[in-house]
Amino acid sequence: MNLAAATPDDAPAMASVHAQAFDTPWDESDFEGLLESQGIFGFLVSDEDPAGVLICRAVGGEAEILTVGVAPWARRRGVGLALMTAAIGAARVAGAGEMFLEVDVDNGGAVALYEGLGFVRTGLRKGYYDRGAAGRADALVMRLDLTSAAH
Template identity: 40%
Template sequence: MSVLMRRAKPADLDAIMRLERDTFVNDAWPEAAMRRELESPHGYYLVAVDDAEEDPDRRLHGYAGLLAPSGSVQGDIQTIAVAPFARGIGLGRGLMHALITQARRRHLAELFLEVRADNTIARELYDSLGFEQIGVRRGYYQPDGVDAISMRLAVPPAVTRPAASGSGASA
């Protein structure tokens, strides 16, 4: 298996929507809204795919999206989903790192997101990436009536280090 992370294309919409509906059963995005996100110049959507996979239901491993309007210093993580068969291997973390890197490239100072209060795995991931809780939107996710936890990340600067010397000698 070889998973490739790349920009989402309109041709990915059907697979994204299958995973969207399977993952977010009661609060999946409408297809028209997802299409607009993929086509927007302010969006940055990634898919993690195994193009060599013959089963079309197992080709898409995950997707994630960032909304970052031109000239803004703030962006929003719009969505992220990982297929059940691809969970637990760090793909969600990899997608989030890629979005944070893109936010840095777009000179964003802050990223925001909302997560279901009952999604402990996602909340732990966001906490580990440095997001902090800034509020609660009571009953936001409908029809389940689940609260949304609003989170913020001050986009960290790129970390640069000199290349390690292989000789072991120091100057």
């Protein structure tokens, strides 16, 4: 597994992984714009092919995971954990004292990943995700204390 800090040149690879991981993916220009923005950083994991992506914002002492996704063929091999661990380290270096993320309440795999890293549930956003014909789904808000967590 090769994990590297992402640059705007990685936008095509990141968009290709995102399209495999999400029903409503971000495109190349989304990634390019984000990676050119102040306070935003990302990581890309590649195997033979791009396998996992993460984008994080760290501003004013707070970090937020904006997206993390792993291609289905690369899951359950530690890629998501490696991306999150890298983001936690980089957020600390950027001076963040806490990290937040939102996750679909029904996304048990992602919640397990985050809880394993020490994230705790701090809130619920009712109807946060639009699932089209399936209606709306609630989002859990999760927080990690970066000043005391061991990761």
